[in-house]
Amino acid sequence: xxxxxxxxxxxxxxxxxxxxxxxxxxxxxxxxxxxxxxxxxxxxxxxxxxxxxxxxxxxxxxxxxxxxxxxxxxxxxxxxxxxxxxxxxxxxxxxxxxxxxxxxxxxxx
Amino acid sequence: xxxxxxxxxxxxxxxxxxxxxxxxxxxxxxxxxxxxxxxxxxxxxxxxxxxxxxxxxxxxxxxxxxxxxxxxxxxxxxxxxxxxxxxxxxxxxxxxxxxxxxxxxxxxxxxxxxxx
Numbered sequence: 001x002x003x004x005x006x007x008x009x010x011x012x013x014x015x016x017x018x019x020x021x022x023x024x025x026x027x028x029x030x031x032x033x034x035x036x037x038x039x040x041x042x043x044x045x046x047x048x049x050x051x052x053x054x055x056x057x058x059x060x061x062x063x064x065x066x067x068x069x070x071x072x073x074x075x076x077x078x079x080x081x082x083x084x085x086x087x088x089x090x091x092x093x094x095x096x097x098x099x100x101x102x103x104x105x106x107x108x109x
Numbered sequence: 110x111x112x113x114x115x116x117x118x119x120x121x122x123x124x125x126x127x128x129x130x131x132x133x134x135x136x137x138x139x140x141x142x143x144x145x146x147x148x149x150x151x152x153x154x155x156x157x158x159x160x161x162x163x164x165x166x167x168x169x170x171x172x173x174x175x176x177x178x179x180x181x182x183x184x185x186x187x188x189x190x191x192x193x194x195x196x197x198x199x200x201x202x203x204x205x206x207x208x209x210x211x212x213x214x215x216x217x218x219x220x221x222x223x224x225x
Contacts, residue, residue: 032208036216043200043216044152087152094209095140095157095165102151 001026004090006100013107017078021103023088024070032091035062035073037084038102044087047073078107111135113217115201121223122191130186130220132201141184142202142214143176145169152200158184159207188222196224 006023013019025033036044048055050062050071061074071090075082085102092098114133122128134141143155157164158176175187184203188195198219206212 032211034213038152041198043218046213046215049211049213091208092154093165094207095142095159096154096167097142097144097152097208097214098154099152 002100003027003092003098004088004100006086006088006103008101008103010104010106013078013105015078015080015107015109017107018074018076019078019105020075021073021086021088021105022070023072023100024068025088025090025098026069027090027092027098028066028069030090030092033064033071034089034097035060035071036087036089036099038087039084044089044099047086075105078105080107080109083107113201113203113215115199115217115220117220118218119221119223121225124193124224125190128188128191128222130188130199130201130222132184132186132217133182134184134201134203135205135215136182138203138205138215140164140204140207140212140214141176141178142204143186144200144202144216145197146200146219147197155186191222191224193224196222198222 033050035047054063059076063072087102088100089097141158156166201217202214204212204214
């Protein structure tokens with residue numbers, strides 16, 4: 001089983017739609033989780049950290065389910081500018097972020 | 110907003126040559142990292158560095174690779190004898206504190222390394 005797995009998509013949604021991505025991780029000892037956004041051939045940009053209690057930042061909501069070992073990202077009211085690849089990252093050991101391959105989102109007008 | 114900067118943006122090198130990739134982490138950050146991303150693949154951890162020593166390294170980070178913080182601002186990745194399979198985008202990242210304590214890692218815009 002891969003350490004971090006994501007549905008590659010692509011997810012094609014119209015503007016204004018709500019879309020959700022899931023990510024599963026295999027290392028039950030992982031303690032820290034993050035969502036990053038990556039535009040084509042650019043660097044990963046931090047979107048949000050994921051906390052046990054769940055957290056929200058504007059249109060974005062992240063959830064962590066430790067029992068089932070998955071994290072999720074919900075995007076409400078999708079904008080054209082949300083089109084990107086969304087990377088899930090889990091911390092292995094103390095410092096190494098292990099990334100999934102990413103889920104591609106395409107928002108159309 | 111402070112950011113991680115990397116130079117050069119693109120490096121083309123002959124196979125077998127040495128290459129040094131440079132990074133200036135965010136100024137008050139204490140942890141530094143290198144990752145790579147082969148075209149079409151996922152971002153992969155190479156090495157982390159704290160207090161002037163390697164904290165953790167992956168199986169990719171073999172004897173051909175080394176890292177150094179030669180002064181108070183730069184952080185470098187050296188590949189001693191490059192191979193074709195080293196062609197990738199190399200990202201430097203930094204964090205204020207330990208990511209295990211919740212401090213996120215912030216990435217530079219990368220150096221595209223092309224080995225001929």
